[in-house]
Each structure stands twice: as C-alpha cells, then as structure tokens.
Amino acid sequence: MKPKKLNFSLEELLHLKRCEMPREEFWEAFEKQLQCRLALEIKRKRSFSWMNMLDVLYKNWVRWFPLATCLCVFGFVVYTPYFRVGKLSSRFVVMTEDVICHRALKQFVLSVDQQLSSVPVRSLVSGSQKIVATDACKCFSF
C-alpha cells in the first residue's frame, strides 16, 4: 500500500526528531549510573599505584622517551672519565702541606690551554712552604 502523503516539508519532518526523547524516569536512572561511573573515576584518580604509573608512562612514551634519551646522552658525555680527560688540566686545587684538611684548600682555575708549569702557583701561598697541587683524583708535587 502506498503510504499517505503528509502535509510536511523535510525540515518539519526532521524537527519531529526532537520529540524522540526519553521520559523523566530514564534521566533519574541515568544520573545515578553516571554518578557511579564518576565516583569510580575520582577514586581511580586519587589512588596511586605503580600500575597506574606504568600505564601513564606507557601511554605517554612519545613525550618522555626523547627527553630521557637526551638526558642519558648528556650525562654520559659529561661524567664518563673518557670525556673528562680534556678537562683534567683545567682545574687544580692548591694547598699547603701543613694544612691538608679541606677547609684550608685554596684553589684557582686554569684555562684549558694553560700549562701547569706556567702558573705562578707559589705566589698564591706565602713563604717557603711545600706546595701541592691536586684535583679530586690525583696529586701533583712541585
């Protein structure tokens, strides 16, 4: 049977879709259910666990991985002995023999291209005391 034509335009017909709404009772149940889901979410947010932490790290690895790699490379370059060789001559601590304790240390900085012998070490301490120059690892006697 051919359906009966109605006196409607398409727009009017589509506006009728606004009438398709659930009844009030539905919204009460809906809100209760939603509150439960939100409460769970809040609880989950507040509870810290290693699994959550790993989960977050795993999800955001694109963000932290390059940064962590850069930090590792930087640390390797700065603190590995091989890379420190070039800097050994740049910093010496000068101290007198009778005052070995760290409090009495006197220090000065050499530039990278300066030779140790060219530095007027003696002028830094008074008298004829024996002078020792050292860095954190090694000692040099003059």
Add this chain to the structure above:
Amino acid sequence: MDDPPEISLDKEDTLAEQSAAEDRLWIGRVRSGNTRAFNFLIRKYQRRLYSVVYNITSNKVDAADLTQEILVKAFKGLHTFKGESHFYTWLYRIALNTTFSFIKKSKKDSHYSLENWDDAEVHANILSRSNDLEMGDRATLLKELQEKLNEALQKLSLNHRTVVVLFEIEGMSHTEIAQMLHCSEGTVRSRLHYAKEQLKQLLKDYLKDYEA
C-alpha cells in the same frame, strides 16, 4: 495560544555569553577540587548530548551508554579545556569523536532501538495535520514515519548525517558545526545540501510537493 516572543540576535548573543560565563564559573570550581560542581554541567548538557548521539546512532541503549562515556571523558579531561572555544563546543567535539569511533568499531552489528515520541509534541505537530485519519491509523502512521525517518538518516554517510542532525535537529549554526567538525562553513553547507537532497529522495512518499 499566542506565539512565543521572538528573541532578537543581540539578546541571543547575550544569553549565549551568560551561559558561557556560567560554564566557566562551574569549570573553575571543578578544577579547584569541587567535583560536585560538575553535576551542574551534567544536568545542563546531558539531554542535548544524548539527543545528538541518539540521532546519529538511532539506538537508545548505545546513546545512553555513550553519553555517560562522553561525560566521564569530559570530567577526566577538564584540565585540558583551555577556554579558547565555548565549553559546549569542546564537549560536542568529544561527543562526536566518541560516537564516530564507536560507530566505526561496531559497524557490522548496528541495529535500531528507537525512543518513544513525546506524545504531546507529536500530537501538536503531526496529528493536527492528519485529522482525516482514525486513531489507530494515526498510531500506525507515526510508527511507520519514525522508522522511515531513522532508516533514511542511517542511509546517509556519517559526515552527512552528523551535519543534518546538528543543523536541523539540534538547531546549531553553520559556524558552530564547522568549528566542531574542523572544516569550513562551505563544506558544512554543501554536505547539508547534499544530505537533504538524499533525504528528500528517500522520504519522497511522505513529503508534500516533492518531485525528484
């Protein structure tokens, strides 16, 4: 009964601004730790969100579940809302993205589950125009019309359906829709035109003066 007074554009803008300011206020409260303040935003938007999702999916069970999921997502991601757009634009974006991915996942086993029509409104709109029908015929006609309407909407592509739902059913402007869908207003207009032509063709048996 008198027609409701028309709201001027200026007044509409003022109302929209007031609504946006109200949203910002409640969002601020949620961010400062008052999670209950989110209930205000839920009550304000849940019906509109449900309506969008339902009209896109034509399934009331999925629509209820997705609306809850959208609101939970919004709650979780509220700290990412920068306030560059209206809150509802942001919320609708979440709604559309969630609905789209749901539809793409469950494309094969989709089925209809239709809401009841609000009798009072339908009576005012449809039945008054079909006085020559018996009560039984009217009920049958309504049922049939609802099914055909949803069926026709589901035959549209997802993009076309979304534009029709947002413009014709939700009453949003082209600009708002373009913002939500990240496309130009021209694209929205052209999708709307194409979708309406398709719908007219699909529903030609029910529409007045339509010639393909």
